[in-house]
Amino acid sequence: MPDTRPAPAPARPVPVHVPQSPVHVRACVERLARHDGVDAVLVNLVPTAVAAATGDDPLRALTELPCPLPRPVVAVLPTQAARVGLRRSEGGTPLPVYSDAEDAARALAHAARRAAWLSQRPGTLPEPVEADTSKARRLVAAWLEEHPAGGRLDPQDTAALLACYGIPQPPWAWARDEDEAVRAAERLAGADGRVVLRGYVPGLPYRDERGALPLEVHGAAQVRAAYRGLVARFGDLLAGVVVQPPPDRGTELFAGVVQDEVFGPLVVHGPGGAASEPLADRAVRLAPLTDRDAHDLVTASGLRAAPAADTARLEQLLHRLSRLACDLPHLTEAALDPVLAGPHGVQALNARIHLTPRRPNDPYLRRLR
Numbered sequence: 001m002p003d004t005r006p007a008p009a010p011a012r013p014v015p016v017h018v019p020q021s022p023v024h025v026r027a028c029v030e031r032l033a034r035h036d037g038v039d040a041v042l043v044n045l046v047p048t049a050v051a052a053a054t055g056d057d058p059l060r061a062l063t064e065l066p067c068p069l070p071r072p073v074v075a076v077l078p079t080q081a082a083r084v085g086l087r088r089s090e091g092g093t094p095l096p097v098y099s100d101a102e103d104a105a106r107a108l109a110h111a112a113r114r115a116a117w118l119s120q121r122p123g124t125l126p127e128p129v130e131a132d133t134s135k136a137r138r139l140v141a142a143w144l145e146e147h148p149a150g151g152r153l154d155p156q157d158t159a160a161l162l163a164c165y166g167i168p169q170p171p172w173a174w175a176r177d178e179d180e181a182v183r184a185a186e187r188l189a190g191a192d193g194r195v196v197l198r199g200y201v202p203g204l205p206y207r208d209e210r211g212a213l214p215l216e217v218h219g220a221a222q223v224r225a226a227y228r229g230l231v232a233r234f235g236d237l238l239a240g241v242v243v244q245p246p247p248d249r250g251t252e253l254f255a256g257v258v259q260d261e262v263f264g265p266l267v268v269h270g271p272g273g274a275a276s277e278p279l280a281d282r283a284v285r286l287a288p289l290t291d292r293d294a295h296d297l298v299t300a301s302g303l304r305a306a307p308a309a310d311t312a313r314l315e316q317l318l319h320r321l322s323r324l325a326c327d328l329p330h331l332t333e334a335a336l337d338p339v340l341a342g343p344h345g346v347q348a349l350n351a352r353i354h355l356t357p358r359r360p361n362d363p364y365l366r367r368l369r
Helices: 021-031 049-054 102-117 133-146 155-164 177-188 206-212 219-237 292-298 311-327
Strands: 041-044 072-076 084-088 096-099 173-174 192-201 215-218 240-244 251-260 264-271 283-286 329-344 344-346 351-355
Touching: 021 041, 021 351, 041 102, 072 102, 096 102, 133 155, 133 311, 133 351, 173 177, 177 192, 177 219, 177 240, 192 219, 192 292, 215 219, 251 311, 264 292, 283 292, 292 311, 311 329, 311 344
Parallel strands: 041 072, 072 096
Antiparallel strands: 084 096, 173 240, 192 215, 192 240, 251 264, 251 329, 264 283, 329 344, 329 351
8 A cells, every 4th residue: 555644744853763673764764855845864873772682783774775865865873983984875875974963964064055055156257457567566576675585565565556456545644753744634634633643663463563553633732642652652663654534434344365375365355443353254265256256255244234335346356456466476465454345435444465585386395494
């Protein structure tokens, strides 16, 4: 007689009690694997005294499944010594066997994410962004000639290099003493007369750099007081200050590039500004970026929660960073933090760029340090 029992509900665990034979277990697993509402079947084989006494192999019911099944099947066997193993059915279909149910669930989740990724349309490389590559390479070569060991560019060279790739920056001025800072503040002050001063100390670690930026001041007296405060804090190490108008309102983000010895340049994007943690959750994509890569980076940053932000311009900024990284192999790190995104557009309020002389080498070749 045909089996008229209703199919097992896929939304909750289906218990198969001890008295059931391997035939019944196989029938239950096969029915679940053929259910339209099921994506995968995880079989948790709980050890019993009966199976131990009879020497029955609890996996026998699964290794005799008909193949191929339309859905993947994985097993959990807590008595297995290895964390994961691979058994095969009589027809040769692989059966992953885990000793822990959490490991099995994570593996299925990873497989689902990969399947979703593979199902996406491939991205396309956009038209190259406008850039003055020759000028950028001359700037890098001249700087490395003066600094053969490499290091971090000063604010003036940093701004010049970003300008070669059209990366938007707010108006700014470089001041080497408090008188120059006052004159710059008079030119760049906002409608309320305020400016932002950011000190530059060569060689200062990033964690300590926050003590040098930013200071929002109003009027010549406060500019002088702020400059003297930086001098009192850093002494002769202070090379000068960057003077900028106060930023508009917007979402603070991070955008940057790092060089990996194996994968090459990587574009990084995520939360930025003073509120971000050093190990903030940031997304990474290989350069050169495709249109999908740039879109995914912006989506992963959570910017879609801020409807006023100009996401198209932010994607364009990431493409410009990608071009910069591909053009300049001596660039080991570029960090725009924060990048301010809002109704006004996108601007890099602060930037750090590190250059290092690059010599061709095989990352897989062992060598002495």
